Amino acid sequence: MAFYKYPECLARENGSEFDNIHQPNTPTPYSGIYRCEGCGLSATFVKDHNIPPQNHHQHQTNQGAIRWRLIVKSHWA
Numbered sequence: 001m002a003f004y005k006y007p008e009c010l011a012r013e014n015g016s017e018f019d020n021i022h023q024p025n026t027p028t029p030y031s032g033i034y035r036c037e038g039c040g041l042s043a044t045f046v047k048d049h050n051i052p053p054q055n056h057h058q059h060q061t062n063q064g065a066i067r068w069r070l071i072v073k074s075h076w077a
Contacts (some may be wrong), residue, residue: 002033002042002071013073022068025053031074038063042071 004010017030021037028034028045035042038059045051045068053068 001040002035010072015073016032017073018070020070022051022070024056024066024068025050025057030070032070033072034068035071037067038065043068 022034023031028049028051030046031045031047033042034045034051036057037059041057043052043056046050051068057066059066
């Protein structure tokens with residue numbers, strides 16, 4: 001889960017980029033905060049750098065595969 005203190009620093013956006021699921025070890029499409037769909041861990045990834053590989057963090061079997069969703073997009077790359 002990502003946290004914030006100042007809501008005036010965030011703006012709501014309904015872009016389709018927030019709907020896509022990204023696999024480990026693939027290029028990051030946008031800089032920002034991503035959330036693991038299986039366990040809820042959040043991490044910051046930079047555009048055009050690879051999302052960390054599968055062994056970046058571990059899951060319990062019931063959490064499924066590691067897969068990432070953009071939750072906060074950075075204004076700049």
